[in-house]
Structure formats: C-alpha cells, structure tokens
Amino acid sequence: ADFLVGALGLNVESVSIEQLGFARKITITNKKNTIIADTATKDEIHARIAQIKSELAKIDSSYDKEKLSERITKLSGGATEAELEDRKLKIEDAKSATFAAIEEGIVLGGGAAYVHLSSYVPAIKESIDNPEERLGADILQKVLLAPAKLIANNAGIEGAIVLEKILSSTWEMGYNAMTDTHENLLNTGVMDAAKVARCALQNAASVAGTVLTTKSECQNPKSPMFLGSQAYFRKGMTICKHKDHHYEFSFIIIYVPDKSLT
Template sequence: MINCINIQIQIPLYQKKFRSPFLFPITVEIDCRRHPNLRPVKFNVLEDAIRGGYPIVLIAEDIEQEALATLVVNKLRGALKIAALKAPGFGERKSQYLDDIAILTGGTVIREEVGLTLDKAEKEVLGHASKVVLTKDTTTIVGDGSTQEAVNKRVAQIRNLIEAAEQDYEKEKLNERIAKLSGGVAVIQVGAQTETELKEKKLRVEDALNATKAAVEEGIVVGGGCTLLRLASKVDAIRDSLDNDEEKVGADIVKRALSYPLKLIAKNAGVNGSVVSEKVLSSDNFKYGYNAATGKYEDLMAAGIIDPTKVVRCCLEHASSVAKTFLMSDCVVVEIKEPEQVPAGNPMDNSGYGY
C-alpha cells in the first residue's frame, strides 16, 4: 500500500490576521466584503448564509466588539459558519485591495458613498471562491475561475498605472497587487511505501518550497559554497584598509569562515578542499565551481547548483550575531565530553573463547 499526502502551495494574497481566534478554524467558500463597523442588526446576507448553510467571510475596515462577540457566539453554536477579517492596507490602498478582492471573487464592495449599506445588501453582493484558507498571519483566496476575464482586465489596468507611476515605491505596490491577482495554488502529491519515508519526503518538499519562496523574494546565487568562497577573496582588500590589528584578526577569521563551506563539501565528497578552492578561484567566471554530486568542475548555474540569496544573507547575519554574542559574553558554558574508556580485555581469553 502506498501512502500519499497532498501539500498545498499557497500564495498569501493579503497579509492580514483573522479578527478572532474563535472564528479561525474553518475553510470558507464564499467571500463577502463590506463597509466598516458591522453593527449587530438584522442582515439579510447573514440570514441567507444561515438558511443556506454555506460558510461566509466578512472583510471590513473594522468590527465593533459587540458585533464581533455576536459572530463568535453564532459560530460556536454552529448556527453560522463565518470568519471575520480586517481589510488589508491603509487609506486609499485599502480601498484598492478591496476592489481587487471583489473582482477576484465576483463580489461587490459595500460602500455608503454609493448608497449601499450592509443592512440593505442582499446575497447578490456576495463573491464566490473555491477556497479561502486562513492562518494566523495570512489569508489565501482561491478563485473559482469564473471571473478570470475580469481579473485579466484588472491586471491590465494596473499595468497601465505602473507605466504612469513616477515613484518606485508606488510601482512596487502596484506590482504586488498584480502578483496577488495573478497568483495561484498548486498541489504536490507525495507518495511513499512507508509512513517514515513519506514524512521524510514531505520535509524535503517543504524545504524546497521555502527555498523557492526565498529565491522569489531576493533572487539566487551560485551554490556549492562558491559564492561565499568568492566573497572570502574580497576580504583582503577590506583587511588592508583596517588600522586596528584586532580588526585585522577579525577579518582573517571571517575569511576562513567564508571559505569553509566549500572545503567541507569537498571533504565530504572525498577530495581535498584546499585544492578545490584554488581551482575554483583560478577561474574568473563566477558561475564556475565544483559539483560534488558529479565530481566535475562546471557552470553551477547551468547545473542547477544554486542557493537563494536570502538564505546566504541570513546565514551570514546569524553567524555574525552569534559570534558577537560570544565576544560580548563574560563566560560561556559548554559541555565537555569525556573520552569513552575502552573496556579491558580478558587476559585469560587469548583464543577468542571464554572459559
């Protein structure tokens, strides 16, 4: 029997927390956006949800505590499958995000300035989604595909705004909106013969997924320790500019640390790390490096030996932070392992048989 598990790769559409932990553990299908301040009065959309038995998401600028408590009580009683979210963004950008969500789901943003209030709204204002996944920090809305044409038009409209925008910050935010509207959800199916193998494969897939997300955020660099090795070669110029001898010693330590990963990879592959380092540095091609899997020197980018830039950066930052903590500490407590004593043999047992 083969065990299988589905791993959902979800693109967070909006970085916004759910309003109450009691409203969290549900997966909703229908998305409703509404105006600020949900008041505890009679709402047709909520009554329709109770009668129809379908889950509903309410997105608002804010929700009064009394109204939120009412929603929580109805959720706990099982009368209403609901989740309440605070609208993402600030100011005008918040309104734009709500419009994007409405287009994605085919819903209507309820605004008093256009004469539409929540207490008078009918179920026609509700949007639809195949799935909405809520976590502690993010909300992922998966469209049902029925509004793809409208989404494409919205993306084209935002692209026109990018061309007209003058500030880089504004262009960045507009690109984020396009990414959120154009994002999707993929499902990776992992199969294995045993549960132990399945868990191990699942961890590998999740690790690859996290690395991919990091690469999307900050790009990639040559892997196999080659990027750090080439950074180490740049330390000498920095060292020569230092006047303090202690700082020069620190620069030497950093240089040795940067060259160590490649040497360790080479050692684990059964080759001399110093020889590998010299050969890699002898080439001016920054993509040139040692592929420990094949034992060849080649273009690591073309071979797929890469690291996310964010991972390399964070490793350097965290390592320097730990080193700084050690330097500023008065003392450090470590565990000294005592060497294991070899048990003495039986002097009478010379033949290998005991008497």
C-alpha cells in the same frame, strides 16, 4: 504462492513445495519482514492488488480499510508513512527556498559563492583601521572557504585543491560534488537562495560574537588527560562568575584534533 491461513485448512506444517513462492530478496528481523518480489511475479502482484481493492470497496470497518490500504501500499511499492513525512518535509523546504530566492535572488551553491566572495575581503580589510576589526576580517576570509572545503572533503576530494580551482576561475564556476566536476554551476542548477546564504553567515557571526563578548570568568581550570595520539579527555567541575552570580558546571569533553586545520 498460496496464502497459508488456518481458516482454509492450510498451515506451515502441511505445506508442500508447490504451494511456496519465490522472491528476489527476503530480510527477516525481530520486528518486521521485508520481501522484495521477483519481476517474474509482477502480474500476480497486480492481480492480488486488484483483489484487495475489490475487498476494500465492500467493507465498512475503518480499521479493516486501513489495514487493507497498508497492504496495497506495501504490495505496490508505495510510500510508507515515514517516507510520506520525509517527502512532505522536502517539499516544504523546497517551497521555503523558492520564496527566499524570489525575495533576494540566487547565488552559486556548494559554497562556491562564499569562496568567490572571500577574494574581496583583503580589499575591504585595507580600508579598516581598527586592528581587532582587521583580525575579524582575516577570520571571515578563512570562514568563507570552510563550506566548500568541507563539501569536497566529504566527497573524498582534497578540499585545498578544490578551493584553488574555484579561486582561479570565473565567478560562475564551482565544484559539483554529485558529479565530481568543476563546472558552471548556474548552467547545471547548483544554486542557493541568496537570503539563505546571507542569513547563515550573519547568524554564525552573531553566535561567534556572543561567545567572544560574554563577560565570564572561569576558575579552577583543569588540564586535559592525554588518551593517546588521537584524543584528549577532560572531566571535572568549573566555577564560573558572571556579573554577581556564580555557576557550577560539571562536564566531560573529548577533544580529537583535526590535523587538516593545522
């Protein structure tokens, strides 16, 4: 394909079939055009990249250098600025996870470690005399099953079946959602840093405890409006009293029941 530019006397009105090129896919939007070249034009693309690199070495303008570098990146299929930022964040996450694993070790990933730990909760509960703490142990046992169940549900698999398989297997076994298999997660590298798993559970318990122990009194509660078989709608204002202070809150809540939890 020829590069149509007015300085060379070429324009769209006078273009011929011989001057056109071809591509595997073209996507045109109001903000940008994306052209995916056919593999048959690979040699021509490399030749164009080499030409632009030659021009890049001859110019001094920082603006022109930036634009030519962007053109080389797009032609060579290189990473865009957004992709580079995403890659940078992934590397930082991997580095942090590695340091956390060095500090406290590793556990099974995919929520399998939590599932196996949940089987030890009943024995711990037997040593607790406080009825409220025993209730908290029951809640914790259910919470430990939630991550693995959610991962399975998101993968289109019945979470209850996955949980049953994990609980009936040895400690190193779990569910790999990427391959849809029940396997030895240590051998396949599906692992989490123990520190990350511990902190996630501790932080969740801390937030739940804060909500439960907040001494506030809400007045004028309003019943939700029924929107149909799937949702409830509630809108209004609530006055809450905390210690010697009163607060007014305006709110809109849409509640969709999760039948899988009933």
